[in-house]
Amino acid sequence: MKIVFLASECVPYAKTGGLADVVGALPQALQRLGHEVIVVMPRYADMNTARYSLRPFLAPMGVWMGNTEEWCAVHTADNDGVPVYFIQFDKYFGRPGLYHDADFNDYLDNPRRFGFLTRAGLQLCKDIGFKPDIVHAHDWHTALAAAYLKIWHWNDPLLGRAASVLTIHNIAYQGVYSGEHYDYLGLQWPNFTPDKFEDHGRINFLKGGIVYADVVNTVSPTYANETRTPAGGYGLAPYLNNKGDRYVGILNGVDYTRWDPATDPLIPARYSPADLSGKALCKRELQRRFLLDVNPDVPVIGVVSRLVSQKGLDLLAQTIERIVDTMLVQFVILGSGEKTLEAFYGELPARYPGRIGSYIGYNEELAHWIEAGSDFFIMPSIYEPCGLNQMYSLKYGTLPIVRATGGLDDSVQQYDEGSGAGTGFKFYEPSAHAIYYTVGWAVSTYYDRKPHLRQMIQAAMAQDFSWERSARAYERLYMQALAVR
Ligand code: ADP
Secondary structure (H helix, E strand, C coil): CEEEEECCCECCCECCCHHHHHHHHHHHHHHHCCCEEEEEEECCCCCCCCCCCCEEEEEEEEEECCCCEEEEEEEEEEECCEEEEEEECHHHHCCCCCCECCCCCECCCHHHHHHHHHHHHHHHHHHHCCCCCEEEEEHHHHCCHHHHHHHCCCCCCCCCCCEEEEEECCCCCCCEEEHHHHHHHCCCHHHCCCCCCEECCEEEHHHHHHHHCCEEEECCHHHHHHHCCHHHHCCCHHHHHHCHHHEEECCCCECCCCCCCCCCCCCCCCCECCECHHHHHHHHHHHHHCCECCCCCCCEEEEEEEECHHHCHHHHHHHHHHHHHHCCCEEEEEEEECHHHHHHHHHHHHHCCECEEEEECCCHHHHHHHHHHCCEEEECCCCCCCCCHHHHHHHCCCEEEEECCHHHHHHCCECCCCCCCCCEEEECCCCHHHHHHHHHHHHHHHHHCHHHHHHHHHHHHCCCCEHHHHHHHHHHHHHHHHHHC
């Protein structure tokens, strides 16, 4: 199949979240299965064009918006064998950041910027003669691709037979904007109705994408189910339910070239399931580095996360002191985000010297150290479309303690105290109480049921969340899109 990815982010060029990881890895995995994939994204002003060997490719390229034609240029680069095309249009992308200014104010013309990107991506296919079987859009930014195919290109010799796929990476972000942009976007006024683009007088990009896409997916089966409910769907549950079996969940993959303790160059020692002595060394070095009491027999619980309430870290904050006061356990915390949470976790080491270590900030090396050196890894998320850290943790033999939501529920198997089966510890209620008791369960397993602990570590490290597995699922989704289009 020929597939074009339209996206606002892609690793390594521009990243704010998991979307970029998917767009930077799934195309390569699809190519390894024999498909031909290209990626179209903006050329942001902040991008280091020399480092990524961007080459001028095409200029000018005319793009018809609803009521005007705009002219842009296109650059290209090779991302591990996948051609990436960068839309250069300084009016929209010649400014700092991706979505907002330095003060976190969203750019007011975001609907125009990403509506333009989407149409430019389709125009590019025409200009270079790339005839896609699948147009794969990601999140609200490019969700309109499906609508443009059906409204504008249904009769086009090049695009007319393409099927559309929309992947939702987080349904809380929908791209809802004033109707004043509607003419520019060229979506045609008869379609400005509540069953298509209209959302209480405004335009909802993601809703329109869901309605028009041939198939829709999100990044885990459980998150797909959760988003079908009023609480989880943020207003879009009815439209997802209308899709029937054309809305599914596919778990993201993990980049095991970067996250594998057998080869990880960032950690103090390498190890494998057959020989875990390197993990003990990683634990010792982690305890040293975070000024914890160096003791191999006290369990260490790791946190690597954005410090925001979605991640449940305000709930952990309510109970972490009670945990440390009543259990013989240590914490290592790495993260940045909301100021109150940064202040709270930043000050804990001074109050619990030798018991709690923390680092406020973003640090790739420390993230690897914590995955390798901890015994447990906690993610008490309120919701989690997929989540990556729990899958890294499994590979590093660091047992996840998670709330059973979204991708956390799909990737972690509950511990069975009778048989020792399972790969982690799950709880359901989003409360400090539930966190406290589940941590207690993990800690008592650590001290009192060593054979189970060893069995779980082996089971965890044997899990496979490779991109190849995800790519095969996307392949099936594409086949379904072609069948129903
Ligand atoms: P989300 O995309 O919602 O932030 P994920 O678990 O899917 O959550 O992915 C988070 C990624 O960001 C992981 O690769 C994690 O290691 C990394 N990360 C988050 N916070 C930090 C930090 N403070 N330092 C280093 N890496 C971090």
